[in-house]
Amino acid sequence: MPAPAASPSDAELILAVLEREDRRAFGLLVERHQSQVRTVLRRMTRGDLALADDLAQEVFVLAWRNLGKFRFEAKFSTWLYRIAFNAWQSEARKKHEVLLDSEEGSPAESLEMATEMPDVVARVDLERAMAVLSDGERAAITACFYADLSHEEAAEALGLPLGTVKTHILRARAKLKARLAKEKP
Amino acid sequence: MNDIDRVLREDARTPLPDDGFSTRVMAALPARPRLRPWLQPALVFGSAGLGSLLAIALAPAGASVLQGFADLAQLHLRTPGALSAIAFGGALLASAVVLAIESD
Numbered sequence: 001m002p003a004p005a006a007s008p009s010d011a012e013l014i015l016a017v018l019e020r021e022d023r024r025a026f027g028l029l030v031e032r033h034q035s036q037v038r039t040v041l042r043r044m045t046r047g048d049l050a051l052a053d054d055l056a057q058e059v060f061v062l063a064w065r066n067l068g069k070f071r072f073e074a075k076f077s078t079w080l081y082r083i084a085f086n087a088w089q090s091e092a093r094k095k096h097e098v099l100l101d102s103e104e105g106s107p108a109e110s111l112e113m114a115t116e117m118p119d120v121v122a123r124v125d126l127e128r129a130m131a132v133l134s135d136g137e138r139a140a141i142t143a144c145f146y147a148d149l150s151h152e153e154a155a156e157a158l159g160l161p162l163g164t165v166k167t168h169i170l171r172a173r174a175k176l177k178a179r180l181a182k183e184k185p
Numbered sequence: 186m187n188d189i190d191r192v193l194r195e196d197a198r199t200p201l202p203d204d205g206f207s208t209r210v211m212a213a214l215p216a217r218p219r220l221r222p223w224l225q226p227a228l229v230f231g232s233a234g235l236g237s238l239l240a241i242a243l244a245p246a247g248a249s250v251l252q253g254f255a256d257l258a259q260l261h262l263r264t265p266g267a268l269s270a271i272a273f274g275g276a277l278l279a280s281a282v283v284l285a286i287e288s289d
Contacts, residue, residue: 023211030210035201053206060210126196145193177189 010076017067026067029076030060036146037080043142044088047127055091059084081147082157085139092135129179133172136160140168141176229283233276240272 008016008028016025037059041052062083063070070079130138136158143154144165151169155162237250253270261267 023214026214027207027211030207031203034203034206034210036197038201038206039197039199056206057210057213061213061215064214126192141193145190146197148197173187173189176193180189180192 011072014067014070014072014076017064026064029063033077033080034060036077037084040081040084040142040146041088043127043130043146044085044138045091046131046138051091055084055087058087062087078147078149078153081143081149084147085143085157088139125180126176129176132179133175134168136164137168137172137175140165141172144169226284229280230277233280237273237276240269 008025010029010032013022013025013029016022017029034056038052038056041055041059042049045052045055059080063080070076130141133141139158140154140160143149143157144151147154147157149157151162151165154160155165158165160168249266250270250273251266253264253266253268253273256262256264256267257270262271
């Protein structure tokens with residue numbers, strides 16, 4: 001019995017799109033990456049599912065249009081996340097000034113509270129906890145944990161100094177811990 | 186690993202069902218822009234060349250690019266020919282810079 005064909009890599013699919021305008025190949029890329037891109041945008045938009053999906057659709061359409069500019073030096077997913085962060089920032093600027101390097105946010109929880117974590121954290125609790133973060137903290141956490149970017153890559157994608165990203169991560173972790181510990185039954 | 190890190194990474198790894206999202210994206214895709222690879226350099230250099238020809242044609246009598254290069258070689262920088270030659274070289278240099286930036 002012949003072995004099942006290995007699924008094509010992202011690079012092979014991208015080449016198929018560039019060389020033959022292969023929509024099926026692009027469809028496979030969308031199916032492969034939709035979950036992570038939509039999750040990133042759901043976290044960035046504080047759980048606004050409709051807006052997150054609209055932005056995610058915009059991300060893939062932009063990727064389709066600009067695929068010729070993809071350089072194969074970074075992972076395709078990293079490139080998609082950069083487009084997603086830009087789309088989110090453009091959208092957020094329409095509504096209010098996004099202050100990614102601001103220290104403000106909801107009043108900081110007492111960091112001393114951040115001692116315990118519940119073993120099981122419901123997704124909805126995490127969504128609520130993420131909503132108390134400032135724009136910059138949420139962006140940094142999403143970039144590093146959901147988009148799996150390094151601190152350096154996150155700083156570049158978000159247009160922030162590396163030190164600011166690290167500070168955002170530290171503060172966001174503390175706030176999330178405190179918030180989730182508070183919600184522990 | 187920190188507990189909060191684990192919680193975040195587990196949340197990030199939880200797959201979202203497609204729910205028709207991919208189909209909607211595929212239906213929204215426009216035709217991909219197809220610019221022939223030779224077209225952009227041809228347009229940039231063509232425009233620069235045409236501009237240079239017009240500059241030469243409209244330059245005062247006696248100002249030729251060849252004469253201009255000869256003037257430049259003798260460090261006569263302000264003759265009409267030298268200025269034409271500088272404009273010609275500048276246009277080509279600008280075109281090359283534009284193409285280099287675009288190809289990045």
